[in-house]
């Protein structure tokens with residue numbers, strides 16, 4: 001069995017490789033091997049018994065008709081083992097292959113880690129190779145563009161500060177059509193909560209901000225949005241393993257919170273941002289845990305429902321199923337909270353199998369959807385398992401509390417003709433919650 | 442040891458000084474490997490601050506218990522084979538009458554021994570399991586892809602002392618004393634190889650599980666099994 005793939009062009013990879021030489025490649029690899037890695041790399045590489053227990057845990061392996069080159073340990077063999085065997089003297093062709101494997105055939109979902117008798121952190125090893133590629137400048141163009149945007153604007157889509165303020169103003173206008181005197185506070189000092197939004201929500205999916213505002217108003221949360229750059233919680237630099245930009249973005253979020261003197265940061269339904277803000281980002285900045293609580297949408301809704309701050313008027317009757325986003329379930333154990341919320345909202349829940357922290361990744365996460373159109377096929381093929389899981393539930397609605405899962409499953413829905421609606425919690429809650437009489441316009 | 446000085450021969454060499462050498466290399470080598478790993482782990486700021494005893498133990502317990510993890514339940518045959526293989530592999534040499542006699546001879550210590558016929562059966566099991574493991578590497582596509590030549594060598598290194606021990610015990614193929622000498626030498630080679638090959642997983646297992654177990658349990662609030 002050998003590594004066989006259809007050719008795909010991505011200027012972020014191909015063009016960069018035209019520009020760099022082997023010396024630069026070697027330098028980047030040596031830097032990572034000598035300066036940024038230590039015990040984990042050595043032990044993980046030397047302890048893998050090539051037992052294959054991890055093979056069938058990966059949806060990419062299953063989605064590609066059990067092609068051995070997609071197995072988790074095989075992806076490690078074809079990348080970091082190869083680099084170590086060649087002592088870092090690798091060709092441009094090699095780098096191209098490494099970039100393809102690590103960016104577009106692994107979601108860093110860490111499901112395979114749960115299946116390895118030694119707990120070998122395969123996602124860590126894959127990310128390490130991404131880091132090498134990133135230092136060379138070889139990153140899928142769609143990811144790289146977003147990272148560049150983050151470097152300059154701290155948001156993912158080159159949104160300017162005045163556009164942000166403008167957007168929030170007209171969103172507040174719209175909110176008042178539904179909530180009397182509804183408010184979206186911006187830059188309010190000493191508020192209890194700093195709320196951050198997803199970059200896309202400011203431009204294309206504004207309904208998500210309005211719906212969140214509706215919930216915040218009804219639940220009487222003392223909240224504010226930032227009035228400065230740093231309102232976008234996404235951190236696409238995580239996907240490129242560009243630690244420097246990642247650190248800058250996360251630092252901006254926490255600094256904004258300190259400046260506004262809030263007690264906690266709350267974000268909406270997004271997996272990677274949460275994970276970066278509580279793991280990679282804070283660790284990079286030298287904190288052991290987040291300096292102030294960093295709350296995910298699922299945790300927020302759990303509290304609001306549990307404390308009765310929002311009440312549900314009428315539950316959804318159609319069968320629903322739950323997508324467990326890796327970055328908040330396998331990475332933070334929110335499975336029970338998520339199920340509590342969904343049970344409050346829906347009558348008829350049909351679970352996927354496997355579920356909770358053993359769930360399969362949607363195949364869009366970890367940068368795969370952000371690698372953009374050139375790599376869509378890889379993602380859709382890897383998503384076969386997820387599509388089957390959803391089909392087997394017979395559900396009509398998939399609740400996916402993560403932007404990436406949401407979009408990824410929408411694509412799977414079209415390709416595999418699943419006939420489902422993919423929904424965020426925020427949209428469902430805003431739709432079916434009780435709005436007190438005095439708040440109705 | 443004295444035997445070798447009284448009557449130097451390959452047999453007495455393998456029976457005396459080489460045993461000591463093998464045990465020394467094994468112990469010092471493993472100690473060195475674990476020590477350097479622990480020291481290297483300090484350089485990575487994200488290991489020690491997150492270590493958690495409770496979840497380390499949970500992780501080790503889950504993975505030492507047969508079918509304790511979802512992964513093992515998904516691979517019932519392989520799990521059964523590896524557990525039987527590892528148990529026989531470790532227990533047979535430790536509780537073999539012949540070996541305990543040697544300990545008694547030089548250190549005046551002894552312990553419970555396996556009945557000879559049981560030890561014999563366990564030896565055969567180790568050999569059969571080794572063959573299964575080799576076949577698995579040869580014929581299961583995903584594992585074949587991962588396997589390199591050294592993986593076969595490692596299995597042979599482990600199987601050889603058992604094969605030769607079995608042959609010597611039943612006085613097959615070669616004269617008893619010659620076979621016994623080969624047996625002792627192969628056992629010594631295996632011991633010496635442990636710190637320097639993938640066989641070191643017998644110790645590294647505990648370190649990697651401590652890290653991953655703590656990360657999953659204490660930080661990620663989810664299961665690593």
Ligand code: SF4
Pocket residue numbers: 057058059060071072075105106107108109110111112113122123361
């Ligand atoms: S996609 Fe997930 S299961 Fe597959 S190799 Fe990557 S981390 Fe492991």
Ligand code: SF4
Pocket residue numbers: 047048049050051052053054055072073115116117118119120122587
């Ligand atoms: S399960 Fe672990 S030890 Fe086995 S092949 Fe996969 S990574 Fe290696």
